[in-house]
Every structure is written in C-alpha cells, then in structure tokens.
Amino acid sequence: MDFSPLTDAMASKSYDKIADICDQLMLQVAADGVAFEDEWPYAIHLLGHLYVNDINSARFLWKSIPSAIKENQPQVVAAWKIGQRLWTRDHAGVYEAIRGFEWSQEAQPLVAAFSEIYTKRMFQLLLSAYSTISIEDTALFLGMNEDDAKNYVQQQGWLEDPASRMLTVKKQPIVTEQKLDPSKLQRLTEYVFHLEH
Template sequence: MQSLTHDDLDALKCRLERETERKETSENEATVQAYLQLLTLKLYYNELVDAKFIWKTIPQSYKDMKPEFLELWKVGQALWKRDTAEAQRLLKGYQWPESVSSLINLLQERIRETTLILLSKAYSSISKQNLSEKLGLSAAEATELATKKSWAIDTASGMVHPKPLLTGAASTTDNKYISLESLRKLVSYLEN
C-alpha cells in the first residue's frame, strides 16, 4: 500500500468489514490478513469498542496462526488505557508484516499527532526526555518535531514549552462528531 488518503482508508475499512462479516470458515491467508488489517484500521480510527469486539470475534486459530494479532491487541489495550507512550513502544518494537506495515505507520502518525495536540493543551513545559517517550521518538527526533511545531526549547534546562496547536474549525466539528459517534456505539454495545 502506497500513501493512502482518508477516503482510501474509509473504502478499505468498509471492504474489510464486509469481507470479515462473511465469516469464511476456511483459514485462508486472505481472510486472516483481512482481520488483521481491519483490527489495525479500527485502532487507527480510534474505534476501540469495535476493535475489542473484533478481537473477541477473531477465531482463535487465526490468532494462533499470526502472532501479530496478539501484538496488535496489546497496542489496542494500551490505547484503551490512554497510554500512548506504551502504544508507540509496542508499535515500534515489533517487525510488522508487509500487509499491514503501511497501516501501522499511519497508526503511529495518528497517535503521535493526537498526542502532540493533547500535550500542547496540557503542558506549559515538558522535559525533552518525557516528550520523546510520549511520542515514541528519540530525543533528537522529538526536539526536531517540537521545533517544526514552533515550540520553544530551553537547551539549558532541557525543557520544551509547547504552544497550543490549532486544530481548525473542521477538526473541532470532526471531534464533536467522533465523540457523538463514540457515544452512539457505546450505547449500542451496552444494549446488545
């Protein structure tokens, strides 16, 4: 998979949902890969309740066949606990198969961007070391990223002073929609 647009990811997610709904009984590689990609996309879209449901419905034989399922679910558990540093560590520390590596890279970027926005709102200063851990980057990479975001860096104390990142009006609308959508899914999950 080359660089994917948001529309490409939506289309892929829909195709994979249809494919896994068929619940093919044969343990063919295409079905196993479809489940793996769908689980990755659910994490990418931060649809953690859906990801948990998919995890529980994936046949045990598929999980046994591919250790990537367990590694990916560990990432899902870290995201559920809002431990983005652990999620980044897990994503970075595993050799992902080619079939999901581009999706994993997009997931890492999404987690990093979300973390940057949260850090910019929550901290007036943060150590370079703490910043690098939360972003899943080396100290040098984290400092470079902070510089790109126009954050002040105090080299004497080793502290980074984040500036609130503008997320835009469209992003605010998207966040409201995502929150409402998450609430709808949670109510649906609890009722069923």
C-alpha cells in the same frame, strides 16, 4: 471470497475506510454462511479500527477472533498489543508495540500510517494539555528519542529552556469568526439590489 474493495483501499492508502470495508465484508460473508476464519485478514481489520481510533470496535473484534487464529497468527496478536496500549493510554507502549514486531509487507504501510497519525494526535494532545513539558515526557508521548522530539516540536515553534530541559508549548492562535452586524448585511443587500435594478 472477494477482497478487492479492501485491496483497492490499501493500494490507494485510504486507510480510514479499511475498518468499514472489513466490517461490511465480514457481515456479508457471515450472512452467506461461508466459513472465512482461516483466510480473514484479522490483523488488517484490527489495524483499520485502530487507525480510525475506534478502540471499542477493535476490542469487540479481538474477542470474536477464534483462539486458533490468535495462536497461529502472531501478527494478529501484535496488532492487538497496539490496541491494548491504546486502551490503557500507554503512549510510549503504543510505539514499542509498533516497533516490536516485524510487520508483513501488506501490513507495514498501514502500520506506518497509523504511527504517523498517532504521533499527530499525541502532538495535538500535548498542545491542548500543556503550557510547559519536559523534553523527556515529550519524547515518550511522541515515541521519539529526546533529540528528535525536541526538533519535532521546535519546528512547531516550541521553545526550549536548556537549563531546566523544559519546553514551552506554543499555542496555536485561536481563529474567531467575525460576527456580521445585521445592519451591515441589510446595507449590503440594498446595495446589491440597487446594482441589479
């Protein structure tokens, strides 16, 4: 079985392509009628779906994995634990599942990249959902201890009230598009026309 497209994607850190590559390879192998269960990189495949935030596809893949694989490959179960936490929106649990397993050398960079992108997603969620939030809750959402979470958000301009241990969220400025007045466009067109002739 030729896993070179997957190997290349992992080497180039194109983690957003892993799920699609694995899906295509799995379809190709299944169409060829080749038995592949024992050597299939199920953990990487699951993590690829989680990386692109495709929890439904990860659930479908999990259900299709033979029980013998689930019993004999703890990394597959560990990858699915992350998926379960995502499914139930247990944000702190996602980080616990990531840290609670000794990932293989092959999977470790993908897991680290997922953790980083998940933290960024959680930060964006906090940014859009809150005007103030406790340091404790911020730490849970970001998977950090309270000091690291406080430092992380303060670098983004958030302010702390030490007395209440609350953070004030600094909203990002909303960029609005400037509407072009049709009369200005007409004048510009006439000016360019004049320059060319």
